[in-house]
Amino acid sequence: MKSILTIIAVAVVIAGSAVAEVKDNPCVVAQSAIGISMLDAMDKDMKIDIGTILHDKTKTELITNETVTYRLAEQFAVTDKKLANNKWLSLKDYLDIFSENNARNLIIKFTFENKRSQHDIFLASALVNDNECSVRFNGYIIVKREF
Structure with a gap:
């Protein structure tokens, strides 16, 4: 049920973004x-041999670029704090990390092509900020899978 709600929420965000112009972000590159x-997830979750991917043919498209709200930062902070096996970071530390430096939630469409001209398409979600593109990888939705 949560998966269905997540997909619906992403669809609503995407539909709403189609009306408004999406502000570009320097993190929207395949590298x-x-x-x-995303490549790590393809390798680990789907057992895709990423050595077959033609990296120079990878396409990216920014679907949405939203400010990280307190509620979203809190949700990810609670999740990551529970998953952490150490006491190094407090819940407040996670909240700060996910909120500071103009934190943004990006939805990026990735189109990968392999050596047999097959295509896999994913929508990836990630938190970024003005200083880094690796604040948090939130996951992905499979749009099309040919390899």
Whole structure:
């Protein structure tokens, strides 16, 4: 049920973004931390041999670029604090990390092509800020899978 609600929420955000102009972001490149995290997920979650991907043919498209709200930062902070096996960071530390330096939630469409001209398309979500593209990789939705 949560997955369905998440997909619906992403669809609503995407539909709303189609009306307004989306502000560009320097993290929207295949070689950014977001692109690397997406490749890692393809390798680990889907067992895709990333050695077959033609990296120079990878396309990115910024779908939405939203300010991280307190509620979203709090949700990710609670989740990450629970997953952490150490006491180094407090909940407030996570909240600060996910909120500071003009934190943004990007939804990026990645289109990957392999050596057989097949395409995989994903929508990836990630938190970034003015200083880094690797604040948090939130996950992905599979749009199209050919390899």
